[in-house]
Each structure stands twice: as structure tokens, then as C-alpha cells.
Amino acid sequence: MPAGTVTQLELVELLHKGSLIEIVIAEVEPARYQMHLVVVWHFGRSILAGSSGQPRTFRSLDTLRLHLKTLGIGSTLVRLELLA
Secondary structure, three states: OOOOEEOHHHHHHHHHHOOEEEEEEEEEEOOEEEEEEEEOOOOOOEEEEOOOOOEOOEOOHHHHHHHHHHHOOOOOEEEEEOOO
């Protein structure tokens, strides 16, 4: 995995440990979204990686919302950053 990426399994572990400060939903292209994670013991953001090791991209906010609900993010802060 490239530096600064987090696998799905690592994301679940971070959620269960309470180590995730914030999830930033970043629009990287029109109608393309990535999950950027702010973790307690890391400086800056980590990006959720897909199975290929590349940053995972979601094509709709609804799909992303369902993904977050399935993970059980609880009271973790979620913020949306849109392109200008």
C-alpha cells in the first residue's frame, strides 16, 4: 500500500478503537468522492484505499452514505468538501 493509505480492514479497526477523529468526504472530480481520514496519532489525512491499493473512489454520495452506515461510524464527525 502507498504511504498515507488505509485499507478497509484498518478503517474498521480504527472505528472500533475510537481512533478516528474525522472522516472528510472530498470531491476529487465532479461526482467523484474519496474518504480522507483524520486519525488520532497521524499528522494530516490518510486516504481509504480500494482492493487495488489505489485510492477508493465513490461515484455517488448515496453509495458513500450507505457504505458509512454499514461500517457503523457511530458519532464520528463526517465533513463534506466540494470542488469550487
